[in-house]
Amino acid sequence: MTNSNDQYRFSLLLHETARFWRQRLDRRLKLLGLSQSQWLVLLKLPPEGSTQKVLAEAVGVEGPTLVGLLDRLEGNGWIERRACPDDRRAKRVLLTPKAQETRATVQQVASGLRQEILAGIDESRVEQCTAVLAEIRQRIEALDD
Numbered sequence: 001m002t003n004s005n006d007q008y009r010f011s012l013l014l015h016e017t018a019r020f021w022r023q024r025l026d027r028r029l030k031l032l033g034l035s036q037s038q039w040l041v042l043l044k045l046p047p048e049g050s051t052q053k054v055l056a057e058a059v060g061v062e063g064p065t066l067v068g069l070l071d072r073l074e075g076n077g078w079i080e081r082r083a084c085p086d087d088r089r090a091k092r093v094l095l096t097p098k099a100q101e102t103r104a105t106v107q108q109v110a111s112g113l114r115q116e117i118l119a120g121i122d123e124s125r126v127e128q129c130t131a132v133l134a135e136i137r138q139r140i141e142a143l144d145d
Contacts, residue, residue: 050093
């Protein structure tokens with residue numbers, strides 16, 4: 001059984017690694033003129049679009065926070081919002097052609113960074129780590145706060 005010091009170290013490393021990885025990617029994407037929260041929306045928004053509510057959940061922010069973010073993205077020509085045909089109260093968020101091109105660039109930069117970070121680590125260890133992280137995520141999602 002893992003002792004509490006190992007669990008603490010694991011949770012700390014997990015948090016710090018995710019933060020450092022996002023910061024590194026953010027630095028590489030600065031030239032695109034997008035903040036971390038903005039490029040995250042471009043990556044999380046499906047090609048067919050999404051409602052603001054579903055997008056907020058995918059990005060991990062509250063609805064009002066997403067609205068301000070979408071206002072900035074829309075003002076800069078990255079997204080457009082349309083009324084949902086099946087629910088006039090809801091808005092559907094869609095990528096503009098400009099954003100679709102930039103999204104491909106973001107994905108290329110992210111892929112390059114991922115390859116650089118994981119280079120030299122045995123593939124079986126990456127697969128094992130992925131399985132453990134997926135299990136941890138499922139457990140977190142199943143918690144009843």
